[in-house]
Amino acid sequence: MSDNLDDFFAENTQWVDGDNEDSDSPEPSRPSRSRREMRRRRKRRQRRVITAVIAVVIVLALVGVGGTFVYRSLKGWVDSRSQPTEAADYPGPGSGSVSLTIEQGQTPTQIADALVKLDVVKTSGAFLSAFSAAGDDATLYPGTFRLKLHMNSADVVTILSNMSNAKGFVDVKAGDRFNDVIAAVVEQSDIPQSDFDKIVADGGKGILPAEAGGKFEGWLEPGTYSVSDKKSAADILTSMVKARIAKLDELGVPSGAQRERILNVASIAEAEVNRKEYYGKVVRVIENRIEQKMYLGMDSSLAYGLNKNGTQITTADIEDADHKNPYNLHNGHTLGLPPTPIGNPGEDAIKAAMNPEKGDWLYFVTVNLDTGETKFVATEDEFWQIRQEYKDNNPDAN
Structure with missing residues (x-):
């Protein structure tokens, strides 16, 4: 029955030129083909469909196999990367001598x-594994280090x-005194103390x-400074002072005498x-003591x-009978602030000096x-308590 229907539709199908779809006078139908010819064409079409289906199935199969292969390959690579591997290392302790210089900011x-x-x-x-294993105990400081050949990474x-x-x-740490900083610079550089003394004088x-x-x-300014590559005491001091000025400018510290006063109080x-x-x-x-004309003590x-x-x-020392110490702020000696700052204050202390808390405290x-x-x-009685x-x-x- 199916063949008869196919033959019927094949014989009575009209062929229309696609370019004249909108024509008012469609082209007349072409002559009907014989049933034998139609069966041959139908079989050819079936063979083409079957061939196409088989081709698609084969391609999909190949893709599936290939995809599985690629997936397995990728998974194997990822797994191999995630598996901990023990990098080759020397047993140590090493021998000979070699110098390593770590610059500021090196990874x-x-x-x-x-x-x-x-x-x-x-x-x-x-080395990176040993560094990671050390956790918080590992901090790679800048500087020149004396090491050996063939050392264990840890x-x-x-x-x-x-x-x-x-x-x-x-x-240079917050609170460090100038003389202590220079002593450290002299130790870490080839520049003699006398060069710094001349600049100070x-x-x-x-x-x-x-x-x-x-x-x-x-x-x-507090911070880490390279001194071995500086040619003179002036170069070293200039780098530290410039860094301080830049920080004061950044914080909005007033210039002139007020800037020196803020550094003094902050110190x-x-x-x-x-x-x-x-x-x-x-x-x-x-500030409260200065306002009330009290000795800072x-x-x-x-x-x-x-x-x-x-x-x-x-x-x-407190009594200072000969009044030799201008930095003695106890009763009967220097009233107000000391002649200079007493150290190199850090950022937090400088901010506090610019914006102190409100209160009536006179003692601490x-x-x-x-x-x-x-x-x-705020009171002397409370102070003694x-x-x-x-x-x-x-x-x-004491």
Whole structure:
């Protein structure tokens, strides 16, 4: 029946020229074909359809097989990458001697490549694995380090993570005094102390801004500085002072005498407490005392004038019978701020000096030396109470 229907439709189908679809007079139907011819054409069409279907099936099969192959290959590659592999490493401890210089900002990968090039470690992978395994204990400081050939990577990480092993770089910390910074520079460079002394005696001419009054204290910006590549003491001091000026400009610190005063106040706050949350309160105590024409009485300033630390101060130092210490801010001596800053304050202390907290405090005492807890009060009676609390918490202190 199916064949008869096919023959019927094949014989009565009209062929229309596609280009004349819209013509009002369609072309007359073509002559009908014989049934035999139509069967042959139908079989050819069937063979073509079957052939096309088979071709599609084959292509899909090939794609499926290929896709499976590619997927398996990719998965194998990813798995191999994710599997921990032990990079080749020297057993150590090594021999001979070699120097490695780490520049500020170098990445662990760059340092690893340099170590391999010097034949300190066997592979960069071994060093990076050791660095990662060390976790928070690993800090790759800038500087020049003395190492050996054929070292174990873990040993190298330990050496590079110890700042005391670094040569050629100086780390200026908030609160450091000028003389201590220069002593570190002399140790890390080939420049003699006398070169710095000459610049200081000349009032830092050509290096310090006018508001510094010829004194370097307070005008060195905290940070890490390369000193081994500097040719002179002037070059080193210029880099530190320029960094300080740039930071003050960035913070919006007023220029002129006000800038020096802010550094002075900030240096005392930096030296008196060890928590930045207290800086603003210390500054307020300083300002309140100055306003009431009270002596500041800051031991940090007294110690600075004597080149001591706060724990070394004696009663005789405070009494200062001969009035030799202009940094003695205790009763009967220097009223107001010390002659210069007493250290190089950091950013937080400078911000506090510009915007101190509001309060009526006139006294403060660090009541717990272990935690740094400090209390601020407004009256003398309250002062003696927190002073006693300090003694109770620290029986071994003065």
